[in-house]
Amino acid sequence: MDLITIRELYRNKEQYIGKKITVGGWVRSNRDSKTFGFIVLNDGTFFETLQIVYGDKLSNFAEIAKINVGSALIIEGELVATPEAKQPFEIQATDIQVEGNSPSEYPLQKKRHTLEYLRSISHLRPRTNTFQAVFRVRSLIAYAIHKFFQERDFVYVHTPIITGSDAEGAGEMFQVTTLDLNNVPLTEDGKVDYAEDFFGKPTNLTVSGQLNGETYAMAFRNIYTFGPTFRAENSNTTRHAAEFWMIEPEIAFADLKDDMVLAENMIKYIIRYVLENAPEEMNFFNSFIDKGLLERLEHVANSEFGHVTYTEAIDILVKNNDKFDYKVSWGCDLQTEHERYLTEEVFKKPVFVTDYPKDIKAFYMKLNEDNKTVAAMDLLVPGIGEIIGGSQREDDYDKLVQRMEELGLDKEDYDFYLDLRKFGSTRHAGFGLGFERCVMYLTGMGNIRDVIPFPRTVNNCEL
Amino acid sequence: MDLITIRELYRNKEQYIGKKITVGGWVRSNRDSKTFGFIVLNDGTFFETLQIVYGDKLSNFAEIAKINVGSALIIEGELVATPEAKQPFEIQATDIQVEGNSPSEYPLQKKRHTLEYLRSISHLRPRTNTFQAVFRVRSLIAYAIHKFFQERDFVYVHTPIITGSDAEGAGEMFQVTTLDLNNVPLTEDGKVDYAEDFFGKPTNLTVSGQLNGETYAMAFRNIYTFGPTFRAENSNTTRHAAEFWMIEPEIAFADLKDDMVLAENMIKYIIRYVLENAPEEMNFFNSFIDKGLLERLEHVANSEFGHVTYTEAIDILVKNNDKFDYKVSWGCDLQTEHERYLTEEVFKKPVFVTDYPKDIKAFYMKLNEDNKTVAAMDLLVPGIGEIIGGSQREDDYDKLVQRMEELGLDKEDYDFYLDLRKFGSTRHAGFGLGFERCVMYLTGMGNIRDVIPFPRTVNNCEL
Numbered sequence A, B: 001m002d003l004i005t006i007r008e009l010y011r012n013k014e015q016y017i018g019k020k021i022t023v024g025g026w027v028r029s030n031r032d033s034k035t036f037g038f039i040v041l042n043d044g045t046f047f048e049t050l051q052i053v054y055g056d057k058l059s060n061f062a063e064i065a066k067i068n069v070g071s072a073l074i075i076e077g078e079l080v081a082t083p084e085a086k087q088p089f090e091i092q093a094t095d096i097q098v099e100g101n102s103p104s105e106y107p108l109q110k111k112r113h114t115l116e117y118l119r120s121i122s123h124l125r126p127r128t129n130t131f132q133a134v135f136r137v138r139s140l141i142a143y144a145i146h147k148f149f150q151e152r153d154f155v156y157v158h159t160p161i162i163t164g165s166d167a168e169g170a171g172e173m174f175q176v177t178t179l180d181l182n183n184v185p186l187t188e189d190g191k192v193d194y195a196e197d198f199f200g201k202p203t204n205l206t207v208s209g210q211l212n213g214e215t216y217a218m219a220f221r222n223i224y225t226f227g228p229t230f231r232a233e234n235s236n237t238t239r240h241a242a243e244f245w246m247i248e249p250e251i252a253f254a255d256l257k258d259d260m261v262l263a264e265n266m267i268k269y270i271i272r273y274v275l276e277n278a279p280e281e282m283n284f285f286n287s288f289i290d291k292g293l294l295e296r297l298e299h300v301a302n303s304e305f306g307h308v309t310y311t312e313a314i315d316i317l318v319k320n321n322d323k324f325d326y327k328v329s330w331g332c333d334l335q336t337e338h339e340r341y342l343t344e345e346v347f348k349k350p351v352f353v354t355d356y357p358k359d360i361k362a363f364y365m366k367l368n369e370d371n372k373t374v375a376a377m378d379l380l381v382p383g384i385g386e387i388i389g390g391s392q393r394e395d396d397y398d399k400l401v402q403r404m405e406e407l408g409l410d411k412e413d414y415d416f417y418l419d420l421r422k423f424g425s426t427r428h429a430g431f432g433l434g435f436e437r438c439v440m441y442l443t444g445m446g447n448i449r450d451v452i453p454f455p456r457t458v459n460n461c462e463l
Helices: A006-011 A061-065 A115-119 A129-151 A210-220 A256-277 A279-289 A293-302 A310-318 A336-346 A397-406 A411-422 A435-443 B006-011 B061-065 B115-119 B129-151 B210-220 B256-277 B279-289 B293-302 B310-318 B336-346 B397-406 B411-422 B435-443
Strands: A020-032 A036-042 A050-055 A072-081 A089-100 A175-177 A203-205 A222-230 A243-252 A306-309 A351-357 A373-381 A385-392 A428-434 B020-032 B036-042 B050-055 B072-081 B089-100 B175-177 B203-205 B222-230 B243-252 B306-309 B351-357 B373-381 B385-392 B428-434
Touching: A006 A020, A020 A061, A020 A089, A036 A061, A036 A072, A050 A061, A061 A089, A115 A129, A129 A222, A129 A256, A129 A279, A129 A435, A129 B129, A129 B210, A210 A222, A210 A243, A210 A411, A210 A428, A210 B129, A222 B222, A243 A256, A243 A435, A256 A279, A256 A293, A256 A351, A256 A373, A256 A385, A256 A428, A256 A435, A279 A293, A306 A310, A310 A336, A310 A351, A336 A351, A336 A373, A336 A385, A373 A428, A385 A435, A397 A411, A428 A435, B006 B020, B020 B061, B020 B089, B036 B061, B036 B072, B050 B061, B061 B089, B115 B129, B129 B222, B129 B256, B129 B279, B129 B435, B210 B222, B210 B243, B210 B411, B210 B428, B243 B256, B243 B435, B256 B279, B256 B293, B256 B351, B256 B373, B256 B385, B256 B428, B256 B435, B279 B293, B306 B310, B310 B336, B310 B351, B336 B351, B336 B373, B336 B385, B373 B428, B385 B435, B397 B411, B428 B435
Parallel strands: A050 A089, A306 A351, B050 B089, B306 B351
Antiparallel strands: A020 A036, A020 A072, A036 A050, A072 A089, A175 A203, A175 B175, A222 A243, A243 A428, A351 A373, A373 A385, A385 A428, B020 B036, B020 B072, B036 B050, B072 B089, B175 B203, B222 B243, B243 B428, B351 B373, B373 B385, B385 B428
16 A cells, blocks of 8 residues: 555655645544544554544545544545644545544543553553564664674574573573373373473573574674563563563674673663664653653763772772662672662762672683682663673683583583684674663653563463 | 774775784694795784785794694784785784684594584584584574564564474474473373473473464564574474574565565575675585576575475476376375476576465464365475465454364364464464575585574484
């Protein structure tokens, strides 16, 4: 169908003023008097709406005058400039066709609905202002991330979703199976007979693509992943979902410094891209969801990120232990309250915390010369705390094996990973960005359930 | 680290000739005589390699002269033009540092390896020419798809991976669970007690994001998905994997014609993007994998796709039934041999087959006025057969319910889907593109296992 989008009208209005055009969209509101009426139309392509004026010359005036919120219409008419009105133009309709009605039980009436209520109708909530803004910005952030890496010739790698191994040894996993749970086949000694399962062995949903990603960084030098990851954690918070997307770049011939430069450039790039490509949506968030959002993001895009070692950070935090529920000391993991204190009160901008104690970090992180800390970094941002976690990887075969032995990891499970240290090993580094955390950060939305189209959490897998 | 990439050298050589530069990469070959030697270096950023000349002035000449294939080096030297040689330039090394050695048991020696053998070392195969080409092109195709849709303001929607429903009622599914299979909890009547499972009910891996995607098309008008999908089919073919990625655009205020225009434009866009951005890789495929590939792709990019109804296609095929293993008649599903005959012999270009019998297509496809066929389309391309399948969706509530009843589908499972026909329904359409099929089509690779980094098939879930 040859319809002009509302986005196109707003972006290039000069081309259309005074012309006869056809648009299609959904009714946001309709008010009529005896001989004419006004419809506010949204067509999903743009955050702003289009006003339609119609009169009783329409053969179906009576029908249109009664048309309900949510109905789908195709409208023909002239686009007329309205310099004295709030909106820049309107359509004076000469023909209105009803594509689909919307009865009065339509769950999205004009009144304001709570986010909780909207969560219960996840198939309809993208029709509201808030979720139009959230999910368009989510889409733009995803694209900005691809664009950032592709412009720098990174290779996008699809690491596997179903996996036979537990990448970080961390996090509860979902099992994937084709066995009949009502009739689980057993081996002679009474254990589950995984030879009967689809892959001939137990398999799970991935918790991270990093180890697979490293194999491709050792071939392509610079790669990134962008795919779904899973945690079967029984935690019901505003920041955790069982299914979420993650971006994991990995760079070879690179150390922790290169890793931080990459992370800083990426965050700034995403912010600038969204501010430039979704100004209407970002203004909406700034006005109705999170006042101060725009100022904060612009500050981040234009500031040089801070750097502090874990040991220095602990020194700062210890002096302020009276402010924290959870008191810190060297060796402890940082909680969100500490992270936010560092980035919001001490540095007042994003800050990288580096060189964490090896005992609170993963086995694959590069051991520093002090033998106590590893070349890890977390990026903390105001309003959120940790948004990125990364590290230089241990590229020395012997040190990596030693660390795995200390932690009781089975070498055989990591043969492929050790091969990377055996054959042409080189310093390399990478990080993980939780995509939904990133969307929350850029939109100001406070609950991860409101930035995922169909969120999956404990006891919740609707649609 | 401040290294120049080989890609940058090839793309902007004028800037670097005569200058001292530093590069890092992996040794593809090394031959030495008594006082000098040549290393062919690949750094993963570019398909072509870089020649390094080194002499016995290097303090570690003896070490370098013995360095094995696969080793990682950092090399400093002057870039010198070599107008009389095969390669455009070389580095005359003044310093070579060994980042990581590669012992003689390195599985990728200079000789040619079979694709079968390389499948057994999926963590190392991206270091070979063939897989460097495959996986860079895979990455570029993924980006071309995002770029195509984002330039047209489509919203990228992440439809869920874990699902409580079976979208198409088609295909064997993988179950996702946190229940202990060695000790499955049972209800009083001896059935699996899914109340104990993570989501409180049985869940599976998605086979399609379409139905969820439609909910977003009815809000944003034009959307696309791009995510992993799963089939637990026990089929060991060169074209099927248990885990693969799919692209599913969905457009509102649009009919089957619009859908076909979109598909045709997308395919042409992808081909042009890859030809433009990976000329070296595409030449390699054309020379060593699939002679005639470039000619075929250029022809597709520049031809207008054909159109034929299923009924017309059957008429053509019936006349040639002697050529087919599987004889056709009206009402039967087309096999690959028929599809390839149509596109390769009859039309000699890509062709859309439309208006299939309703009985061989999914419940959600729009019923044509003949009451026998549906507004479906498959796009057939030379060398492959079907690469895209799509349809206009049934947007009439009553007709959709009737079709569901005919097929014995439970209305309650599709409440959300029926809501789309209740509240502001409008004509809409979409299609699915199997991403790996598309990569095979553009590279000429014959086995789906060779276009997925870590393929998952029956009894195969390595790394």
